[in-house]
Amino acid sequence: MANRRETPVTSDADSPQPDEFAFIRRHFKQLAGVEALGLTDDAALFTPKSGHDMVVATDTMVEGVHFLPDDPPETLGRKLLRVNLSDIAAMGAQPFGWLLALACPRGPGHIARDDAWYAAFAAGVAEDQARFGVTLLGGDTTSTRGPLVMSLTILGNVAPGAALRRNGARHGDGLWVTGTIGDGALGLLALRGEIPDPDGWLADRYRLPQPRLGLMLSGVANAAMDVSDGLVQDAGHLVRESGVGVVIDADSIPLSAAARASGAAAGRFTGENLTTFCATGGDDYELLLAVPDSASERLLESCRLTGTPISRIGRFDSGVSGARLARADGSDIPLERHGWSHM
Amino acid sequence: MANRRETPVTSDADSPQPDEFAFIRRHFKQLAGVEALGLTDDAALFTPKSGHDMVVATDTMVEGVHFLPDDPPETLGRKLLRVNLSDIAAMGAQPFGWLLALACPRGPGHIARDDAWYAAFAAGVAEDQARFGVTLLGGDTTSTRGPLVMSLTILGNVAPGAALRRNGARHGDGLWVTGTIGDGALGLLALRGEIPDPDGWLADRYRLPQPRLGLMLSGVANAAMDVSDGLVQDAGHLVRESGVGVVIDADSIPLSAAARASGAAAGRFTGENLTTFCATGGDDYELLLAVPDSASERLLESCRLTGTPISRIGRFDSGVSGARLARADGSDIPLERHGWSHM
Missing domain, CATH: 3.30.1330.10 (PurM-like, N-terminal domain)
Structure with missing residues (x-):
């Protein structure tokens, strides 16, 4: 050119x-x-x-x-x-x-x-x-x-027919997520000097996300996507494409020990504040999955085989509108933001 | 993200x-x-x-x-x-x-x-x-x-085996090019007000190059590439990858009537000056082909069927080093530049 x-x-x-x-x-x-x-040459050439x-x-x-x-x-x-x-x-x-x-x-x-x-x-x-x-x-x-x-x-x-879409979540499916959530967003704060990160673990998570390749998800997950712009916002994509709401159990969202320690040390992120920051922070690159209860065991087995941490963090519910972040008592946690936009 | x-x-x-x-x-x-x-979704999905x-x-x-x-x-x-x-x-x-x-x-x-x-x-x-x-x-x-x-x-x-590469040109192959060369580079000058372009034809060529799709080149061309950074420089890529030199006949390089008229009207580009500007200007997006004489007729027929202008502008020669731009008397035209780099 x-x-x-x-x-x-x-x-x-x-x-x-x-x-x-x-x-x-x-x-x-x-x-x-x-x-x-x-x-x-002008292009690459390969046999599919x-x-x-x-x-x-x-x-x-x-x-x-x-x-x-x-x-x-x-x-x-x-x-x-x-x-x-x-x-x-x-x-x-x-x-x-x-x-x-x-x-x-x-x-x-x-x-x-x-x-x-x-x-x-x-x-x-x-x-x-x-x-x-x-x-x-x-x-x-x-x-x-x-x-x-x-x-x-x-x-x-x-394999033909094995691709996962965002639009397949169904009422009653569990909402699952790999790894821990919020480390990337906290890692950026750490790199800016706003929170401590004594062993650099959070910064590492920000700089080197872990793509969750190799899981056997075909016939296990009804829907999937990766969390990049914030857990709550991205769950909203599954909700929108699938036409079914989801309630996320805030206490079940997997947070790393480093996230808890750094948040507490900074005094800025504790309890619900930490959870909401992590659930809306983005830069996680973890998989968010809709899995029927009948397939939970196969999901767990595949995660065990690949050494992939996995957590059940909610449930799809046709009686719910949108993606709600809920306390243990069932009340909604109010959010100032759901995630991040690129534009 | x-x-x-x-x-x-x-x-x-x-x-x-x-x-x-x-x-x-x-x-x-x-x-x-x-x-x-x-x-x-996170990706597109198709069957090859x-x-x-x-x-x-x-x-x-x-x-x-x-x-x-x-x-x-x-x-x-x-x-x-x-x-x-x-x-x-x-x-x-x-x-x-x-x-x-x-x-x-x-x-x-x-x-x-x-x-x-x-x-x-x-x-x-x-x-x-x-x-x-x-x-x-x-x-x-x-x-x-x-x-x-x-x-x-x-x-x-x-089709398998039909892809054209840059490395197949052989001694004796003709060097061919589609369309006209230099219009894009002149079109940019016209848009900057440096040369006239009464009917906007050159500006159009700059803004809307014509991809030369649909030619039957498999079994016809030994090598191919598109001219994007300047004809002489891009011919040099064919030369380098094929390990055989080429002599480009400057008088054979196809120039449009608009290029000749605008160059002459501006007083800046006439004769050899126009040719060298066009041959090193870039932004042509025409095809440059190495075609053995035995396949010339098939090339011309394919171009006729698709309405693609085509010109023979030189010959690959193992006795020549690099890509040379030559006058009718065989002498080299000295070049200040061969084309453009992106970096």
Whole structure:
């Protein structure tokens, strides 16, 4: 794509290699799978997995919005990959490959990362690629006069009929969630120095969410999604798409020991305040599932096999409107916000 | 994805719908194919075309780099789609669907587009979707404190073994190019008021490139790519990947009547100056092909059937190093630049 106000490529060699291509070769070629054709063609080429359907999703992270300007490059690419892997997990699919579009800051007013920064970025991603069994298929790098913008597109495979949707929750289904909720939102506060985080556990959870891949959810969950914008708000998506309300038992929401300790130490988040902050904080990337009681045992068994923490935190109820956060006595906890919007 | 410094979603309704989701529903739901699952799930879901391979590519356009801040929204999304379709065409594939990642400017110092702008953007894309037979599969919208950044990922199908690569050019192959070269680069100058463009034809070519889909190139072209960063530079990619040089006959490069007239009227681009500007200008999105003489007739026939202009502009030569731009007398035309880099 032509870049009108950028670098002309001069003729100091017979076959000039513009900076962009050297940049890609230096940092990203090591990540490329065979389908990427060496990152030298116009597109990647692959044979879809036989007898499978495919899923595809894209998620963007913008500097100053989704991450801090001084977030370490070692974890930034890994987080971008993981939030996309979390979308694949939410569909009950297996990830296959990904594409990356980078708009890199140039010029005054924004942080221009140096080569070492991108090398660390790529090294981090390489580690997670191996961990999650995916490879880079392609991408695009360009410059911008604004903050760093990173868009990742991910592809995955799923057996026909096995994909999980948001619209299948039914009256009586249990509402389940993996892992713990609120650590990511608290981790951001910790990184800002607003709450203590003695061993850095909360910051780690903010920087490296854990995509919940590998669970056997087909025939177990009636609906699924990943929690990214706040538990209550995202439960509202299941409610809206499924046409059935849900009551979330506030006391059942799984909070980490670090969340409880840091909240208490800061004096700012205790009891119901901590719960509501965590339930509306976002950045969790845990799975939210609607599971009929008849399948609870199979869900628990799959979680045991994969070492995935899981909690039952509520019940879908056709007599309820929306997603309600309830106290033990059944009364609603009033919320100032339900989650976060990107726009 | 959590958006830390953005809009909290307040609880003024039982099922609050954050702005982002209303925005997507308002503008993009009309573009979504059945595979997009109404744009309400974590990923799109589709069954790959039976017996076919897939191609996938991504390309980004950044405000102030790839387009002008006041470029009309009616054509901006269409251009983004078309430059990606051009990548699919360069692989000899058929486009299927696409995903869009938008980082929309908010706050001071950047142009915050209003709802009418995005409506026009989507209406333009809807027109091109119908024209090229593709549908929206999914996407992501977020805000940025910088310029508008738009990343598009496109998926396509190709028969096994039929995909075109850049690395197949052989000694003796003809170098062919579709359409005319340089109009896009001249169109940008026209939009800046630097050269005349009485009927707006050059500006149109800049704003709406023509992806060269539908040609029968399998078994005809030994190598292919699309010209996006400048003809000479992109020919250099074919040369590098194929390991064989090429001599481009400057007089054979197809220039439009509008390019000749505007260049002459401006007094700035005539004769060799016009040719070299066009051959290094970029933003063409025409196909560059390596075709053995034995297949020339089949190429011409396919172009006739599809109404695609095509020109033979050079010859691959193992005795030549790099991509050379040559005069009729065989001497090299010296170039200050070969094309453009994105970084």
